[in-house]
Amino acid sequence: MHFKTFYLIVLFGTSLLSGIYLIHIWIKRKNTSNVFLKESNVALLLIALTFFHRTFISANKLFEIQDFSLNYVVVDRMISSVSNLIFLISISYFPLLNEENKLTRLIKQREKWYTVVFIVFIFIVSIFTFLDKFYESFGLISRISIVVLDALVSISCMLLLGYIMSLSLSGFKLSSVVLNFIKISFVLFSTTQIILPLSKILPELLLQFYPIFLAVFLIFYFGFIISFFMYFLSLEYQISAIQFQDESLGNDSVETLNKVIKIDSIEIGFIDKFNSYLKLKLELSNTEIVEVKIENNKLLHPFLYWLLFSVAKKNDILLFHNDISVAKFRMIEYFNKNSHYKLTQDLLFANENGEYSFLINNDSIEIKEKEMLLTKKSFLEIILKYSECFIPFFDSKHSNNFKTKFDKIKNIKENSSQLLKNLLQI
DSSP, X not given: OOHHHHHHHHHHHHHHHHHHHHHHHHHHHTTOOOHHHHHHHHHHHHHHHHHHHHHHHHHHHHHSOOOOOHHHHHHHHHHHHHHHHHHHHHHTTSOOOSOOOHHHHHHHSHHHHHHHHHHHHHHHHHHHHHHGGGTTTSHHXXXXXXXXXXXXXXXXHHHHXXXXXXXXXXXXXXXXXXXXXXXXXXXXXXXXXXXXXXXHHOHHHHGGGHHHHHHHHHHHHHHHHHHHHHHHHXXXXXXXHHHHHHHHHHHOOTTGGGOEEEEEEEEEEESSSSOEEEEEEEEETTSOEEEEEEEESSOOHHHHHHHHHHHHHHTXXXXXXXXXXXXXXXXXXXXXXXXXXOOOHHHHEEEETTEEEESSOGGGEEEOOHHHHTTOHHHHHHHXXXXXXXXXXXXXXXXXXOOSHHHHHHHHHHTHHHHHHHHHTO
């Protein structure tokens, strides 16, 4: 059997079995009530589709092997781009629990992210089509241009996907072995996206190494596949462990003296320009009242979420967002890691049909050094992230006569400083 035929059969079988296995995992947990797993299930389904798509590509090459003409290169690279498109769409469904940055904020705003992804791929397909017109006079350069362009896009997509997967798991306490394996596998596999096609279009230089490149591709592809299995299984394990821990905290009667049954008050503010604090008074099951103070030397995102909920509660505003479950989780995790006393979400949050606020009364929340918050850009970004929640409040303070929600949000962002002053009652 010709080595290339063997390679395509292995690629076909591996991709097909991988897609089926991921679908099996998806079916097994599709009815889960856990918010994080629900989000990751969408990503899992999309990743499974990419493996089925790769099955189709390998089958197409297996049964219709053509010369490496320019027309074949164009069609092959355009079909390959579909996998990259699905990869980028799936990124927005990976649960991100680590510190946010501009890129992750864009990715989690799905409408904006989808728009960016489709614009990029429309541009890429247009370039492929344009280069196809130069078949006679521009052949070799066109081939190299298409391969290099597609390789750069593929490498960028894979490295971005690997980065998001690693960032997703880094929010949990996970062995560095899994994280390092994912990173290394994605880096190694991304290199095959350029050496394999270039060895075909530059046969006088690289064709003798083509069988070696095929073997290397299969080895790195196996690592690439295993990375997804490790990711989704690790994510399920970690989230299940967190659920078990929360249930244990809620139901364990051994440490009844230290069990928190009520939050009496919240005080949040700044010690100076750089240092902030969160102070809670807790009522324990033995009726003892304890005070817990957590100090920070930088503005952590979980702390900013505590500020967000405090400000919202003071103004009777309910919060909702695609990432509200992530925010609540990180707030509880932040407190529990820095305290001997453990909170659960049921003690802190009230849920009104998917809109959340603190359970405690407005009068039990105190925000200190409010003027300092006006200088904190990161806090303003959190407020604007939840800008849709503040539309009724903003309308009541201003003559906001815009009809569409989009225009209302735009107006809020243009007058964000005034919104913040009104929220803080300064």
